[in-house]
Amino acid sequence: MLNSNRLSGLIAFLLAAFVIGGCSSTATAPVEQQEPVSEPPVAAAPAEEAEEPADFADDGVTPIDANGRPLSRNFYFEYDAAILNPADLAALEMHAQILRRNADKRVVIEGHCDERGTREYNLALGERRANVVKSFLTSAGVRSRQIETVSFGEEKPADPGHTESAWALNRRALLSYR
């Protein structure tokens, strides 16, 4: 399913992006710099089976895999960090494929934090998390106009608890299709 060359290319891109100094965030300038790093992946889409497997469940907004199972839409982060977990890259690449195949679909990426640290700083950190996911998707060929990011900082916890396990669930980026 996933081209391992491209995957390693993306990992290299992500590492490079962080060495350069964090995440891109504007829709335009940083993305243009990144183009030479990643292969233009749009060509991959026509290679799919002609019968066009459904990308969304009946509700039209829940992305599904080839077996009809809902794709994971939550991607988790380490404390005080905005770096993608390598284990999430395959799932994110499937989101990228779906968005490439469905150019009319839009996705909102929400960035969230745990409750530690100040609220406004966490808004900025949540935005970094949303942006790192956006950068992955755009570098995988998704048009930036399909993507919107919004950071809620620590304001909308997935788990309202005050434990390490609650915090781990709250440090996330959430993809919602529209």
Next chain:
Amino acid sequence: MQKIWMLIPNARWLLATALLLIGKAHAANSLDTIIIDRGVDEPIRIAVAPFAINVDRAADAAVLNGFANPADIIAFDLARSGQFDPMAKENMLSFPSQSSEVFFRDWRILKTAYLVIGRVDADTDSSLRVSFELYDVAGRRQLRAREYLVTADQWRDAAHQIADIVYTEITGVRGAFSSKIMYVLAQDAGTPQARYRLEIADTDGQRARTLFSSPQPILSASWAPDGRRVAYVSFETGRPSIILQDVDGPYREKLTSFRGINGSPVFSPDGQELAMVLSRDGDPEIFIMNLATRKLRRITRHRAIDTEPSWSPDGERLIFTSDRGGRPQIYQVELATNFIERLTFVGNYNARARLLPDGQHLVFVHRREGVFHIAWQDLQRDNLLVLTQTSLDESPSLSPNGSMLIYATQYQGRGILGVVSIDGRVKYRLPSSVGDVREPAWSPFLNDVVD
């Protein structure tokens, strides 16, 4: 109220009930106030004798029954400052309410340095006359005396104003008991039933009222220097916007809703400008908006996070949080020259700073061994003092006289407000029985409500 009383024959009961309901409506969301630590070693001994309530109208009496005696409100204000030790009623030898009843010898025996007496009389119409006198017991003289004409719902305003006068007269520092606190009350955050309320209450947590309510988050509320307007961040559209709103009037306006973060609005000391954080250009940067022209001026230019601006008292500098050095630290920018310098060096997480009114001291959120506290730093000598022993402390905000600091913390799994004196000695907390309390902002000095 008086009109109703005259028009409806059976109005006495109605009037009383209506006023009690006003009291109840305030009480519903009001915060409790629990003193934890008493403060200075030798607080000033003062006696606030229960005020005599001389009202013969049955309706008034019924109403006033539901209220605290002004003496209790005044004594509690003074106790919360940590600098006073008000005498318990039970220990008083007499309850004087006018000068002819004051026997200084009694109060000297009780070793009280100051005495406050007062009374409440029914005035001609619906108003009440609240009067007080402050005595220096050793000097056997009256220091201050004043009276106020108030309506029943200004009862507490009068008491807080009296506490302000007493505090100012004795300590030489302007009292701030009649200022207000603003905060966010959150219920079921993160669930579909979530409700966020922007509230304003008295500094003792009483008379809370809702300024704005939304199913989406509210944060970063701040006061205009005249106390008439507030700015805050609201997610009511699903995205953050900066809102400017009247405290008492109908005006409410969405000031910004750019793509990305619209955050941290703070008024300049002259009220003409609003510093804020926008990430519309890619990453969070500090901007200043001229409120008359709505023109934006960008202050920071850095790929790192720049956020949480706050003005110096002279309006010539902004302090802000930035992770341009790798970790969040407090920086200062000289607005005339754009010269930026780093202010904090102890620890690897320092954020959301506020300057004291003297411009020489900072309070901010400081992480020590993984725990977030409020810390204080002298900018001349660079020494850092941790003021709070609780954890997950944030959003420090100073009382207008600089003597007290309110902040958000957690207690028994709940978000509550904590207050600590700037010397770290007095502590009290303000929990809510109905939700999590957070994001406190202490108002500037406000105009007197009663005269």
